[in-house]
Amino acid sequence: MAKVVVFGGTGYTGAGIVREALARGHEVVSVSRSQPSEPVPGVQYEVGSAEQLAPRVVPGADAIVATLAPRGDMAGRLVEVYGELATLSAQAGARYLQVGGFSSLRPAPDAPRFVEGEVPEEYRTEALEGEATRILLAERAPAELDWVFVSPAGSYGAWAPGERTGTYRVGGEVALFDADGGSSISGADFAAAVVDEIEAPAHHRAHIGVAY
Numbered sequence: 216m217a218k219v220v221v222f223g224g225t226g227y228t229g230a231g232i233v234r235e236a237l238a239r240g241h242e243v244v245s246v247s248r249s250q251p252s253e254p255v256p257g258v259q260y261e262v263g264s265a266e267q268l269a270p271r272v273v274p275g276a277d278a279i280v281a282t283l284a285p286r287g288d289m290a291g292r293l294v295e296v297y298g299e300l301a302t303l304s305a306q307a308g309a310r311y312l313q314v315g316g317f318s319s320l321r322p323a324p325d326a327p328r329f330v331e332g333e334v335p336e337e338y339r340t341e342a343l344e345g346e347a348t349r350i351l352l353a354e355r356a357p358a359e360l361d362w363v364f365v366s367p368a369g370s371y372g373a374w375a376p377g378e379r380t381g382t383y384r385v386g387g388e389v390a391l392f393d394a395d396g397g398s399s400i401s402g403a404d405f406a407a408a409v410v411d412e413i414e415a416p417a418h419h420r421a422h423i424g425v426a427y
């Protein structure tokens with residue numbers, strides 16, 4: 216059993232990971248600024264900002280999962296906050312899994328990342344900030360930090376929760392597409408992929424993508 220701390224554990228991504236990790240018998244701590252609307256029995260909910268709570272909840276953890284979103288008053292703040300989580304995770308000897316965006320992937324091995332090209336206006340700001348958090352890890356992570364940056368499929372999000380299928384594929388920084396050219400993953404299958412990576416670490420200081 217691992218102690219897993221999920222920053223943003225009441226959000227779309229975080230709550231799925233919290234539920235999956237708890238169901239597999241792990242000790243789970245969730246951090247968010249508001250109380251969960253539907254608390255899951257057995258989860259330790261810590262209410263406050265990530266910045267305030269991290270120095271207390273990161274030490275002693277086996278895995279830290281970062282699933283905050285750069286929206287509202289967090290717009291423009293994710294790199295600063297994730298930098299702190301990465302530093303604390305390194306000091307604690309905890310694995311650090313940071314969820315970012317699809318746009319940080321590449322369409323082909325030597326092609327520019329999607330975020331470097333045309334990104335729909337409604338996603339552009341979030342895509343750029345997600346990419347900045349990838350660069351944070353790729354270029355400035357503490358040398359001893361065992362990190363993974365996880366990009367979900369293009370059709371992933373609260374607007375498309377989907378169903379648990381029990382299957383998923385893990386790629387590198389080149390996006391995976393299904394036979395019809397689509398890119399999707401349900402919330403439950405994405406959460407399973409993240410918890411699988413916690414239980415059986417297969418990627419180290421790496422950018423991975425999860426999709427069908």
Ligand SMILES: NC(=O)c1ccc[n+]([C@@H]2O[C@H](COP(=O)([O-])OP(=O)(O)OC[C@H]3O[C@@H](n4cnc5c(N)ncnc54)[C@H](OP(=O)(O)O)[C@@H]3O)[C@@H](O)[C@H]2O)c1
Nearest residue numbers: 223225226227228247248249264265283284316317371372
């Ligand atoms: N297809 C894609 O590429 C795609 C789609 C969706 C999401 N994503 C990415 O996945 C990540 C998570 O997105 P999401 O949609 O799951 O987010 P979300 O549902 O908005 O959840 C964000 C969580 O973070 C918490 N939070 C935010 N700021 C915080 C702070 N300062 N301290 C503590 N808790 C804080 C929120 O709770 P409180 O507000 O109560 O604090 C909430 O629990 C983002 O990086 C997003 O860009 C990618």
